[in-house]
Amino acid sequence: MSGERRREALAGYLFILPNFLGFLVFVLGPVVAALALGFVEWDLGPNLAFVGLSNYRELIMDGMFWKYVFNTLFLMLGIPLGMAGSLVLALVLNQKIRGRVAFRTVYFLPTMCAGVAIFFLWKWILDADFGLANQILVSLGLNKIGWLTTVEWAKPSLILMGLWGGIGGFNMILYLAALQNVPRHLYEAADIDGAGRWRKFWNVTWPYLTPTTFFITIMSIIGGLQGGFEAAYIMTKGGPARSTTTISYYLFQNIYNNERFGYAAAIAWALFLMVFVFTLINWRLGGKLVSYD
Amino acid sequence: MKYKVFGLNIVTYLVLAACGVTMVVPFLWMASSSLKREEDVQKSEIRFIPRTTKRYVQQNGERVEVRVISEKVKVRFADQTPDGLEPVAEVDAHLFHESGDRSYVMMEGRKYAAEKLDTWARVKTVETGETLDGVAPDSIEVQSWIDPQWHNYADAWNAFKIDTRLFEQLFGLRMPVDVPIRTGFVMFYLNSTIVAVCITLGQLVTCSMAAYAFSRLRFPWRDQLFFGYLATMMIPGAVTLVPVFMLIKLLNWVDTYQALIVPGVFSAYGTFLLRQFFMTLPSELEEAAKIDGAGFFRIYWQIALPLSKPALATLATFTFMGSWRSFLWPLLVTQEPRMYTLPIALQQYQTLYTTRWHLMMAASMIVLIPIIIVFLFNQRYFVEGVKLTGMKG
Numbered sequence: 001m002s003g004e005r006r007r008e009a010l011a012g013y014l015f016i017l018p019n020f021l022g023f024l025v026f027v028l029g030p031v032v033a034a035l036a037l038g039f040v041e042w043d044l045g046p047n048l049a050f051v052g053l054s055n056y057r058e059l060i061m062d063g064m065f066w067k068y069v070f071n072t073l074f075l076m077l078g079i080p081l082g083m084a085g086s087l088v089l090a091l092v093l094n095q096k097i098r099g100r101v102a103f104r105t106v107y108f109l110p111t112m113c114a115g116v117a118i119f120f121l122w123k124w125i126l127d128a129d130f131g132l133a134n135q136i137l138v139s140l141g142l143n144k145i146g147w148l149t150t151v152e153w154a155k156p157s158l159i160l161m162g163l164w165g166g167i168g169g170f171n172m173i174l175y176l177a178a179l180q181n182v183p184r185h186l187y188e189a190a191d192i193d194g195a196g197r198w199r200k201f202w203n204v205t206w207p208y209l210t211p212t213t214f215f216i217t218i219m220s221i222i223g224g225l226q227g228g229f230e231a232a233y234i235m236t237k238g239g240p241a242r243s244t245t246t247i248s249y250y251l252f253q254n255i256y257n258n259e260r261f262g263y264a265a266a267i268a269w270a271l272f273l274m275v276f277v278f279t280l281i282n283w284r285l286g287g288k289l290v291s292y293d
Numbered sequence: 294m295k296y297k298v299f300g301l302n303i304v305t306y307l308v309l310a311a312c313g314v315t316m317v318v319p320f321l322w323m324a325s326s327s328l329k330r331e332e333d334v335q336k337s338e339i340r341f342i343p344r345t346t347k348r349y350v351q352q353n354g355e356r357v358e359v360r361v362i363s364e365k366v367k368v369r370f371a372d373q374t375p376d377g378l379e380p381v382a383e384v385d386a387h388l389f390h391e392s393g394d395r396s397y398v399m400m401e402g403r404k405y406a407a408e409k410l411d412t413w414a415r416v417k418t419v420e421t422g423e424t425l426d427g428v429a430p431d432s433i434e435v436q437s438w439i440d441p442q443w444h445n446y447a448d449a450w451n452a453f454k455i456d457t458r459l460f461e462q463l464f465g466l467r468m469p470v471d472v473p474i475r476t477g478f479v480m481f482y483l484n485s486t487i488v489a490v491c492i493t494l495g496q497l498v499t500c501s502m503a504a505y506a507f508s509r510l511r512f513p514w515r516d517q518l519f520f521g522y523l524a525t526m527m528i529p530g531a532v533t534l535v536p537v538f539m540l541i542k543l544l545n546w547v548d549t550y551q552a553l554i555v556p557g558v559f560s561a562y563g564t565f566l567l568r569q570f571f572m573t574l575p576s577e578l579e580e581a582a583k584i585d586g587a588g589f590f591r592i593y594w595q596i597a598l599p600l601s602k603p604a605l606a607t608l609a610t611f612t613f614m615g616s617w618r619s620f621l622w623p624l625l626v627t628q629e630p631r632m633y634t635l636p637i638a639l640q641q642y643q644t645l646y647t648t649r650w651h652l653m654m655a656a657s658m659i660v661l662i663p664i665i666i667v668f669l670f671n672q673r674y675f676v677e678g679v680k681l682t683g684m685k686g
Contacts, residue, residue: 005511008510008511008512008589009510009511009512009513010512011506011510011512011588011589011590012506012510012511012512012515013506013512015502015503015505015506015510015589015593016502016503016506016507016518018498018499018502018503019499019500019502019503019559019564020503020518022499022555022558022559023522023525023559023561025540025559026533026537026555026556026559027525027533027559027560027561028521028525029536030532030533030535030536030537030540031525031528031532031533031536033536033539034532034533034535034536037535037536044539044542044543089312092305092308092309093309097306097309101673103309103313104672104676105669105672106313106316106317107312107313107316108668108672108675108676109316109317109320109665109668110316110319112664112665112668112672112675113320113661113664113665113668114618115618115620115636115660116620116635116636116639116640116657116660117639117657117658117660117661118661120639120643120653120654120657121319121320121322121323121654121657122319124322124323124326124650124653124654125319125322127650129335130334130335130336130337130650132318132319132322132339135337135338135339136339138337139338139339164315164316164319167312168312168316170679173676173679173680174679174680177680222529225529226529226530226531229620229621230620230621233620233624233640234640234643248531251531251534251535252621255534255535255538255625256624256625261535261539264535265532265535265536267531268529268531268532268534268535269532271529271531271532272528272529272531272532275527275529276527279527
């Protein structure tokens with residue numbers, strides 16, 4: 001290597017050094033360690049036992065695990081609803097309206113404030129005795145509902161809360177940006193051809209939205225599979241009757257409460273497998289349905 | 294519908310407004326609850342404005358404050374009498390209804406026509422606890438006024454007490470001069486800020502340097518290493534969570550700032566985002582600088598970085614926001630209250646206050662208000678940032 005090339009290579013390595021070291025210790029190293037962990041039973045104490053595939057076998061037979069998988073998937077039912085809602089809002093906001101920025105700001109507020117405080121707020125709103133939701137029901141002459149205290153309503157409540165928090169947020173902004181890229185002259189051409197509103201949407205707008213929809217779908221599914229921990233921990237502690245425990249909550253329990261690090265690693269890898277499979281499915285489907293220009 | 298308001302037909306506008314209201318009402322409810330008294334918060338009627346209601350009766354020529362225990366109505370049933378009651382009986386006042394010229398008693402979902410004969414209340418004086426019977430409801434004076442309980446905020450702020458010294462906690466050394474901190478929220482805000490700022494700065498520096506190298510410098514294995522970064526981005530955080538947590542425990546880093554900050558600095562996303570951005574920068578400026586004899590670091594520092602302000606700003610914003618809100622990781626690595634970040638501390642208020650929702654809402658407002666203020670002043674910034682990340686993805 002010439003002197004100059006050598007200097008460039010050296011610079012390259014030095015530049016990436018801090019980042020790469022950290023990456024090795026806190027990202028790549030742990031991934032490899034997690035692989036190994038899946039095959040042991042350990043609590044960081046002196047009892048480290050190599051158990052082969054027994055963690056994974058236990059996981060497959062673990063009835064609770066599959067219940068939590070069901071919970072996680074159920075909670076993800078809100079994803080298509082949220083996307084549709086965000087799209088509708090974006091379509092409406094895309095027009096020339098007075099106060100458009102004000103609307104966009106207000107809609108983004110729940111997403112901006114997301115976190116423990118919002119979960120408290122909703123726990124209070126959905127309070128079975130004095131929460132706002134039940135107060136509204138009572139004032140309409142209906143019976144109170146145990147939003148977070150009954151098995152039938154716990155997951156739907158979380159889905160509703162998720163819709164409230166997500167509909168005006170990132171997805172809506174992404175759709176707004178995509179809508180602004182649709183060339184105006186196509187709409188004019190469609191008008192000349194006498195196309196109605198639905199036609200215009202389906203044939204002109206929608207093709208320009210498919211890449212964004214694809215992106216949002218993948219990110220939402222990846223996020224949805226890993227989510228649900230914070231809401232469950234703060235609002236329901238996974239109940240009632242474990243109906244709001246998700247995969248990530250189960251993972252937390254095995255780290256924090258049971259200290260079964262080997263089993264926790266196995267759960268994490270199962271989660272990875274699910275994310276991988278879903279992403280693959282999405283990719284295949286998306287390839288056929290998405291149009292790029 | 295052909296009517297246009299503000300350039301839109303009225304139906305669409307109503308829908309937009311309805312959505313806006315739905316977004317805002319929960320926040321209003323939170324503010325309203327935070328300003329109520331405990332009794333006021335436990336009501337079944339919807340009331341947004343915090344009110345205090347006091348009732349008085351005349352006792353021995355003096356006005357005395359009372360609480361109403363029960364109100365009863367003596368009725369004579371006109372046609373049918375409910376089971377277990379006499380034709381002339383005493384019922385709770387809230388069961389008796391008068392509408393127009395008809396009056397009835399509602400029991401077990403059925404209406405029984407009845408005539409009101411007499412009515413009285415049983416009250417209890419607030420000061421002495423004395424019970425008074427046979428008080429005419431008309432003689433009870435009701436005073437009600439709008440009364441926000443601002444002190445709820447002070448109560449919530451002071452409720453969580455810790456005992457620590459500022460510099461000793463930050464640097465781990467006994468200092469001769471130190472600042473004692475007793476109020477939890479002060480430390481929680483400090484902790485969240487310190488952690489978020491350090492993580493953001495750390496990411497900005499390390500990720501931009503690595504991104505510059507991956508995009509502009511040539512060295513052996515460059516692309517394979519970068520592919521390694523990409524590959525790990527597909528792996529859920531849950532996988533690395535377990536080993537990193539175990540590492541923290543092994544290093545004895547529980548309840549330290551290092552544990553909160555260091556793992557958060559190294560993310561593949563930041564490097565990926567910045568590298569993609571660097572790739573779009575025109576190389577003419579760098580070529581010119583190289584001809585002028587500038588070293589790699591100078592090119593990075595004086596050319597690449599200034600040109601990347603939008604991408605850096607976006608990364609900084611999202612990293613800061615993410616760190617501020619982070620819950621699971623601080624939950625795992627902090628045990629002592631003095632090390633709590635805001636989300637963890639707020640969660641602890643739940644055990645502190647259980648069902649005292651007015652105080653819970655005050656504490657939540659204390660945590661949320663800075664975020665809302667920052668957002669309202671910078672909202673365009675956040676929105677542009679979302680578009681930037683979304684389009685690159």
